[in-house]
Amino acid sequence: MATSLDITPLIRSLERRDTLSDAEKAVLARGPWRLKTYAAGAEIVAQGSEPKESCVILEGITGRVIRLSDGRRQITALHVPGDFVDFHALLLRVMDHGVEALTPMTTAWIGHNTLRQISEDHAHLFRTLSTLSEIDGAIQRAWIACLGRRSATANLAHLFCELYLRLELTGAAANFSFAFAVTQSTIADALGLSSVHVNRVAQELRGWGLITWERHGVTILDWDRLVAFAEFDPTFLNLKHERR
Amino acid sequence: MATSLDITPLIRSLERRDTLSDAEKAVLARGPWRLKTYAAGAEIVAQGSEPKESCVILEGITGRVIRLSDGRRQITALHVPGDFVDFHALLLRVMDHGVEALTPMTTAWIGHNTLRQISEDHAHLFRTLSTLSEIDGAIQRAWIACLGRRSATANLAHLFCELYLRLELTGAAANFSFAFAVTQSTIADALGLSSVHVNRVAQELRGWGLITWERHGVTILDWDRLVAFAEFDPTFLNLKHERR
DNA sequence: CGGAGGCTTGAGGTTTATCAAATGTGGTGG
DNA sequence: CCACCACATTTGATAAACCTCAAGCCTCCG
Numbered sequence: 001m002a003t004s005l006d007i008t009p010l011i012r013s014l015e016r017r018d019t020l021s022d023a024e025k026a027v028l029a030r031g032p033w034r035l036k037t038y039a040a041g042a043e044i045v046a047q048g049s050e051p052k053e054s055c056v057i058l059e060g061i062t063g064r065v066i067r068l069s070d071g072r073r074q075i076t077a078l079h080v081p082g083d084f085v086d087f088h089a090l091l092l093r094v095m096d097h098g099v100e101a102l103t104p105m106t107t108a109w110i111g112h113n114t115l116r117q118i119s120e121d122h123a124h125l126f127r128t129l130s131t132l133s134e135i136d137g138a139i140q141r142a143w144i145a146c147l148g149r150r151s152a153t154a155n156l157a158h159l160f161c162e163l164y165l166r167l168e169l170t171g172a173a174a175n176f177s178f179a180f181a182v183t184q185s186t187i188a189d190a191l192g193l194s195s196v197h198v199n200r201v202a203q204e205l206r207g208w209g210l211i212t213w214e215r216h217g218v219t220i221l222d223w224d225r226l227v228a229f230a231e232f233d234p235t236f237l238n239l240k241h242e243r244r
Numbered sequence: 245m246a247t248s249l250d251i252t253p254l255i256r257s258l259e260r261r262d263t264l265s266d267a268e269k270a271v272l273a274r275g276p277w278r279l280k281t282y283a284a285g286a287e288i289v290a291q292g293s294e295p296k297e298s299c300v301i302l303e304g305i306t307g308r309v310i311r312l313s314d315g316r317r318q319i320t321a322l323h324v325p326g327d328f329v330d331f332h333a334l335l336l337r338v339m340d341h342g343v344e345a346l347t348p349m350t351t352a353w354i355g356h357n358t359l360r361q362i363s364e365d366h367a368h369l370f371r372t373l374s375t376l377s378e379i380d381g382a383i384q385r386a387w388i389a390c391l392g393r394r395s396a397t398a399n400l401a402h403l404f405c406e407l408y409l410r411l412e413l414t415g416a417a418a419n420f421s422f423a424f425a426v427t428q429s430t431i432a433d434a435l436g437l438s439s440v441h442v443n444r445v446a447q448e449l450r451g452w453g454l455i456t457w458e459r460h461g462v463t464i465l466d467w468d469r470l471v472a473f474a475e476f477d478p479t480f481l482n483l484k485h486e487r488r
Numbered sequence: 489c490g491g492a493g494g495c496t497t498g499a500g501g502t503t504t505a506t507c508a509a510a511t512g513t514g515g516t517g518g
Numbered sequence: 519c520c521a522c523c524a525c526a527t528t529t530g531a532t533a534a535a536c537c538t539c540a541a542g543c544c545t546c547c548g
Binding site: 072144 | 292308310317320321332335336337338340360363371374377378379384386388389392393434435436475479480484
Binding site: 429439440 | 528
């Protein structure tokens with residue numbers, strides 16, 4: 001179990017952006033990967049720690065969390081199956097943020113020595129993995145734009161558009177619907193709002209017939225209008241396939 | 245002039261994080277680099293374009309700009325000498341943001357073919373360049389935390405702390421003072437505020453004796469108190485030197 | 489069936505935006 | 519050198535967005 005492991009979500013995410021040779025896929029499959037599961041709420045990587053391996057999500061949703069001295073927190077990214085959550089830990093020694101499980105999780109861990117060796121022996125594969133990291137950066141830029149210049153309502157709408165496309169990529173969403181076992185209070189920490197305001201803003205989107213969001217699921221009722229309202233431009237997700 | 249060019253700021257920024265061999269420095273120096281200058285306000289890279297080269301700043305300050313449909317804009321990053329502004333354009337085909345000159349600029353451009361070749365032949369050098377890109381991502385996370393959970397005043401204070409350390413790195417700042425020919429309205433677009441509020445918030449920092457900011461210069465009068473007020477933790481700038 | 493946590497709603501307060509106008513600053517042509 | 523212009527900074531007044539506190543309800547789970 002420590003070596004051969006089904007990392008299909010990662011492969012799918014990579015192949016959506018680039019072409020991988022059989023040899024490259026074999027290198028990835030070989031790993032070695034270490035499987036690990038977490039309960040909702042668990043701390044996966046601690047802020048300030050110096051990890052020696054990085055993890056890919058197979059199931060569940062994580063958040064990157066920056067904590068302030070008064071205990072409040074900001075979630076700077078959400079991650080879904082296929083995402084390389086902390087690839088950057090390979091190059092940035094000390095974690096500038098923590099990683100927390102927002103739902104029950106399954107993750108696959110790979111050592112930094114292995115990743116370094118991939119960069120030495122398989123330059124194209126390493127560039128493709130780096131591409132995921134750069135997409136991650138583009139998503140962060142989109143969040144900055146939402147936080148700085150969009151209304152709370154547009155920001156929530158934008159987040160749902162983004163999450164749907166990212167989840168659909170690996171099959172975790174379809175028909176404009178996806179499982180979403182994350183509390184409004186957690187979303188508040190991602191959007192820089194209070195949980196009360198997230199609730200009101202969600203009701204606004206519901207009232208306009210754009211989404212439903214109940215229990216542990218979200219459905220987008222009118223994709224085109226949601227996209228238009230959020231001014232959502234998917235360019236930053238880099239969904240076009242091209243050999244690099 | 246197209247080949248041999250003084251890219252000292254980049255080398256300094258890299259060597260602050262890692263050790264470069266003479267061979268690696270020679271590869272970097274060889275480029276080929278293409279020198280280019282811009283006036284303040286010039287568009288350096290257009291949002292939506294597909295550049296075939298990336299640029300390093302030798303002099304001046306640029307901003308990454310995301311424009312909204314109503315003409316408002318959010319600046320998602322500021323860049324200073326030594327920064328590889330759009331290294332990610334190598335891996336992300338279409339620019340999700342524009343790059344604009346906020347002051348008069350001198351830049352050095354290197355082709356993506358060259359960078360790709362570096363990743364094939366000089367894996368460690370490529371990882372070191374990628375490290376700059378990952379630091380860039382960490383800075384974006386810090387901005388997200390500031391936008392989402394800090395007061396406008398703390399956000400401005402945090403920005404000055406960040407900029408001072410980044411400028412000091414390549415010698416563009418010293419003695420807690422640096423040239424800063426950027427308008428309050430531009431800073432407003434970076435902090436997600438109105439220019440009126442930036443002005444009020446700046447006066448607050450002045451009133452507390454933490455900074456001066458006049459004409460085209462900033463001086464930090466009390467670094468320790470400014471850091472404490474902003475809850476500034478420089479971990480995200482990855483200023484510790486270590487061989488990777 | 490009881491408790492805990494998440495969701496919803498209301499009231500009142502704070503932060504920040506917007507609009508408008510006055511003042512300061514640097515550059516340019518006469 | 520001065521008059522003038524464009525643009526940046528500053529100040530004031532009002533409005534909108536969002537927060538905090540508080541309470542009630544709902545859902546899930548033991």
